[in-house]
Amino acid sequence: MIVKNANLNGVISDIFIKNGIITDIIKSEKNEKIDYSDIIFDAENKIVIPSFFNTHTHSAMTLLRGYADDMPLRPWLSEKIWPAEAKLIPEDIYWGTKLACLEMIKTGTTFFNDMYWCIDSIIKAATEMNMRFAVSATFIDIGKDTDELIKELEDTYKRVSIIDSPNMIFTVAPHAIYTVSEKMLKYAGKFAKEHDLFIHTHLSETKKEYDDCLKEHGMKPAFYLDSFGLLTEKTILAHCVWLDDDEIKLIADRGATVSHNPISNMKLSVGKAFNYRKMKQANVQVTLGTDGCSSNNNLNMAETMKFASILQKFAYDDPTLMTAEECFKIASLNGAEAFGIKAGKIEKGYEADFLVLKSNIYDMVPGFNVYSDIVYSVGNNFVDSVFCKGKLIMEHGKIEGEDEIISQAKKISQKFLS
Amino acid sequence: MIVKNANLNGVISDIFIKNGIITDIIKSEKNEKIDYSDIIFDAENKIVIPSFFNTHTHSAMTLLRGYADDMPLRPWLSEKIWPAEAKLIPEDIYWGTKLACLEMIKTGTTFFNDMYWCIDSIIKAATEMNMRFAVSATFIDIGKDTDELIKELEDTYKRVSIIDSPNMIFTVAPHAIYTVSEKMLKYAGKFAKEHDLFIHTHLSETKKEYDDCLKEHGMKPAFYLDSFGLLTEKTILAHCVWLDDDEIKLIADRGATVSHNPISNMKLSVGKAFNYRKMKQANVQVTLGTDGCSSNNNLNMAETMKFASILQKFAYDDPTLMTAEECFKIASLNGAEAFGIKAGKIEKGYEADFLVLKSNIYDMVPGFNVYSDIVYSVGNNFVDSVFCKGKLIMEHGKIEGEDEIISQAKKISQKFLS
Numbered sequence: 001m002i003v004k005n006a007n008l009n010g011v012i013s014d015i016f017i018k019n020g021i022i023t024d025i026i027k028s029e030k031n032e033k034i035d036y037s038d039i040i041f042d043a044e045n046k047i048v049i050p051s052f053f054n055t056h057t058h059s060a061m062t063l064l065r066g067y068a069d070d071m072p073l074r075p076w077l078s079e080k081i082w083p084a085e086a087k088l089i090p091e092d093i094y095w096g097t098k099l100a101c102l103e104m105i106k107t108g109t110t111f112f113n114d115m116y117w118c119i120d121s122i123i124k125a126a127t128e129m130n131m132r133f134a135v136s137a138t139f140i141d142i143g144k145d146t147d148e149l150i151k152e153l154e155d156t157y158k159r160v161s162i163i164d165s166p167n168m169i170f171t172v173a174p175h176a177i178y179t180v181s182e183k184m185l186k187y188a189g190k191f192a193k194e195h196d197l198f199i200h201t202h203l204s205e206t207k208k209e210y211d212d213c214l215k216e217h218g219m220k221p222a223f224y225l226d227s228f229g230l231l232t233e234k235t236i237l238a239h240c241v242w243l244d245d246d247e248i249k250l251i252a253d254r255g256a257t258v259s260h261n262p263i264s265n266m267k268l269s270v271g272k273a274f275n276y277r278k279m280k281q282a283n284v285q286v287t288l289g290t291d292g293c294s295s296n297n298n299l300n301m302a303e304t305m306k307f308a309s310i311l312q313k314f315a316y317d318d319p320t321l322m323t324a325e326e327c328f329k330i331a332s333l334n335g336a337e338a339f340g341i342k343a344g345k346i347e348k349g350y351e352a353d354f355l356v357l358k359s360n361i362y363d364m365v366p367g368f369n370v371y372s373d374i375v376y377s378v379g380n381n382f383v384d385s386v387f388c389k390g391k392l393i394m395e396h397g398k399i400e401g402e403d404e405i406i407s408q409a410k411k412i413s414q415k416f417l418s
Numbered sequence: 419m420i421v422k423n424a425n426l427n428g429v430i431s432d433i434f435i436k437n438g439i440i441t442d443i444i445k446s447e448k449n450e451k452i453d454y455s456d457i458i459f460d461a462e463n464k465i466v467i468p469s470f471f472n473t474h475t476h477s478a479m480t481l482l483r484g485y486a487d488d489m490p491l492r493p494w495l496s497e498k499i500w501p502a503e504a505k506l507i508p509e510d511i512y513w514g515t516k517l518a519c520l521e522m523i524k525t526g527t528t529f530f531n532d533m534y535w536c537i538d539s540i541i542k543a544a545t546e547m548n549m550r551f552a553v554s555a556t557f558i559d560i561g562k563d564t565d566e567l568i569k570e571l572e573d574t575y576k577r578v579s580i581i582d583s584p585n586m587i588f589t590v591a592p593h594a595i596y597t598v599s600e601k602m603l604k605y606a607g608k609f610a611k612e613h614d615l616f617i618h619t620h621l622s623e624t625k626k627e628y629d630d631c632l633k634e635h636g637m638k639p640a641f642y643l644d645s646f647g648l649l650t651e652k653t654i655l656a657h658c659v660w661l662d663d664d665e666i667k668l669i670a671d672r673g674a675t676v677s678h679n680p681i682s683n684m685k686l687s688v689g690k691a692f693n694y695r696k697m698k699q700a701n702v703q704v705t706l707g708t709d710g711c712s713s714n715n716n717l718n719m720a721e722t723m724k725f726a727s728i729l730q731k732f733a734y735d736d737p738t739l740m741t742a743e744e745c746f747k748i749a750s751l752n753g754a755e756a757f758g759i760k761a762g763k764i765e766k767g768y769e770a771d772f773l774v775l776k777s778n779i780y781d782m783v784p785g786f787n788v789y790s791d792i793v794y795s796v797g798n799n800f801v802d803s804v805f806c807k808g809k810l811i812m813e814h815g816k817i818e819g820e821d822e823i824i825s826q827a828k829k830i831s832q833k834f835l836s
Contacts, residue, residue: 062783063784065783065784065786065790065791065795066784066785066786066787066790066791066794066795067784067786067787069741069742069787069790069794070737070738070741070742071737071738072737072738073737076737099780099783102780103780103781106780107797263728265732266728266729266731266732267728267731267732267737267794268731268737269731269732269735269736269737270732271735273732293795296794297790297791297794297795298781298794298795298796298797300781300797302797303721303724303797306721307725307728310681310684310685310725311684313684313685313686313687314683314684314685314687314688314691317687317689318687319488319489319490319491319494319685319686319687320488320489320490323487323488324487324488360821360824362517362520362521362524362820362823362824363521363716363718363798365480365483365517365824365827365828365831366481366483366484366485366827366828366830366831367484367828367831368483368484368485368831368834368835369484369485369487372483372484372487372715373483373484373715376484376487376685376714376715376716377483377484377711377715377716378716378797378798379525379716379718379720379721379796379797379798379799380781380796380797380798380799381797381798381799402780403778405780406778406780406783409783409784410783410784410785412784413783413784413785413786416786417786
């Protein structure tokens with residue numbers, strides 16, 4: 001595959017791709033190397049930028065977009081979200097994940113780190129949509145039989161580890177320290193270490209979590225998690241709003257990754273702004289997530305970037321905090337790095353995950369600074385085409401099967417209304 | 419004009435329009451009244467909702483989108499924005515306003531309250547784009563000759579008041595209490611009263627403004643403004659972040675309108691969140707504005723609604739604050755009411771300002787709640803067609819002359835780079 005005439009930082013270039021990797025980049029005007037027997041995508045002077053890596057979501061919850069909003073946390077969960085989720089069958093999760101993938105691709109995301117149930121449905125959906133993804137064996141064991149959960153985790157891992165899917169990463173995902181027992185957290189740490197697995201969990205979303213942990217376990221949440229070997233270089237920690245300085249230092253020391261979810265945090269009134277400045281000073285790997293659609297209500301990483309950057313400026317009284325370019329890197333390169341994927345840059349040797357932007361759209365006019373325009377201006381209509389691992393997964397706005405996805409998702413949603 | 423098969427709150431209806439007014443609404447299935455000699459727009463079961471009223475912007479600054487971001491306020495203004503603005507000639511303002519109108523129509527706005535120079539260019543542009551608008555005779559007189567400014571204001575008013583434009587409202591717009599002299603503020607109050615004019619000004623954007631006013635004038639900003647007769651039922655106050663309880667009460671008593679600009683406030687680090695709860699308790703008329711593109715960087719009222727609603731939940735620790743439906747009303751009905759326009763509802767007797775939404779777009783799937791979807795989910799690609807005063811000003815995403823607007827705006831932007 002050759003992507004020709006791509007505008008890369010103002011230089012019109014041809015991008016050569018083989019086996020999903022960028023093998024060469026040559027200025028178009030000087031390029032005599034084009035092999036016209038290869039597949040050619042003409043980017044026609046369109047701007048090409050790295051794609052986004054969404055490091056925390058619950059993708060199938062896209063089925064619950066707009067189902068319950070503007071409610072206090074507890075009744076929202078117990079009266080609306082949980083009863084609705086209880087109605088979901090594996091086929092629903094399959095279509096819900098597809099709907100999520102559709103939205104993510106349309107808005108320039110090529111990877112998502114998921115936390116949800118019915119892992120087989122998720123794998124099938126994401127694989128068919130040609131995305132990169134991390135799926136989780138996720139568990140909550142308050143009031144459940146831990147031994148059964150352990151067996152389930154082992155079975156899931158066995159079943160998933162023989163699936164031949166080069167786009168997939170498997171994560172062990174204890175839901176949170178307040179929903180998983182000590183026994184299960186301990187087992188999860190051991191299991192992840194034994195199999196060298198990624199770990200995905202929620203951490204420090206609310207003050208209550210911090211206060212309760214200190215009271216019940218005599219430790220701050222990050223230290224409590226660490227006591228089970230759950231803070232590693234392969235750990236992704238969603239939220240991390242209420243961390244104190246010691247916890248930030250611990251996370252940096254362990255080399256764990258933080259997934260900041262600004263929209264969800266603000267919408268659910270978590271009471272504090274993620275402290276990006278301190279994370280940066282401590283050299284924590286910061287990435288961005290959308291969270292699920294029931295607390296956002298979309299999966300648009302461009303919008304999430306705007307919220308992230310502007311929230312920092314607002315909450316920490318500094319209009320220079322988290323610049324557009326920095327925010328863009330957090331949403332692309334940092335997310336890729338966190339999962340050991342060499343993407344997030346359009347350079348020789350990098351994975352071919354990138355976006356061809358629409359040209360002449362009003363929200364990128366005049367076009368002084370592409371990072372500013374992507375982070376602060378665009379809506380959800382700026383991506384012309386998407387490459388993931390060298391494969392063209394959206395061509396000029398079109399994704400295979402999108403009408404069916406939308407109609408299936410609408411059909412499924414009927415069951416929540418009865 | 420008849421808009422047939424419109425989905426109005428779930429009821430498929432035909433909307434009859436005459437002279438820009440909704441004259442009747444009839445259930446489509448029961449309707450035998452359609453006169454096929456009339457112009458028919460088939461909304462094909464698409465959802466129809468009121469359009470948005472953007473109550474504070476500097477539209478021509480769209481030319482500076484992305485020109486300077488992530489800078490502290492003072493150098494941002496003095497080193498970047500003001501020198502760039504000094505290069506603008508009236509024709510540039512004309513094209514800049516057109517670019518702004520293009521973006522506003524595409525994202526569902528049919529009215530904007532502008533504050534900028536070269537009023538003739540703005541009137542020409544907005545009129546050609548078929549929008550409703552308020553234009554301002556705006557002035558800053560620090561270091562300027564006040565008598566000259568008074569003459570200018572009178573001349574502008576004379577010139578504009580004879581223009582036959584039923585879509586236009588004229589406002590007297592002292593920039594702010596800290597950029598306009600006492601003499602000029604006094605004159606502006608008198609002039610507005612004499613001619614029964616709308617007043618548009620910035621108020622209480624920063625703490626410095628509050629502190630300085632108290633120190634220099636021995637009065638809080640709202641009281642200082644009021645002392646010149648500038649707080650009336652026809653006054654629009656942009657920002658109002660640092661108002662105290664007495665000021666909120668005064669504004670409510672005077673019946674003035676507040677324009678909340680959440681994105682600009684957050685991006686420029688104004689240090690505090692607009693206090694919606696208190697405004698609501700005091701019965702202040704709250705509306706929404708995008709502010710200009712150099713501090714936002716777009717004019718998308720849907721995005722502004724999301725920021726407004728979510729900022730309240732975050733800043734005041736209450737996920738039930740400013741619900742989606744409430745926020746929608748603030749952005750539509752409240753804005754219209756503030757300018758004495760009977761719009762913001764799709765009912766018999768109301769002005770025909772409304773949007774036909776796209777159907778089957780992923781960001782409105784499943785589609786449980788249209789207010790939730792518009793406020794929390796959509797990007798900038800949700801509007802199929804726009805009616806303003808009964809006129810179809812965008813038809814299936816197309817607006818006359820859009821390519822030329824984009825190419826002219828790009829051409830003009832070159833002058834800022836030299």
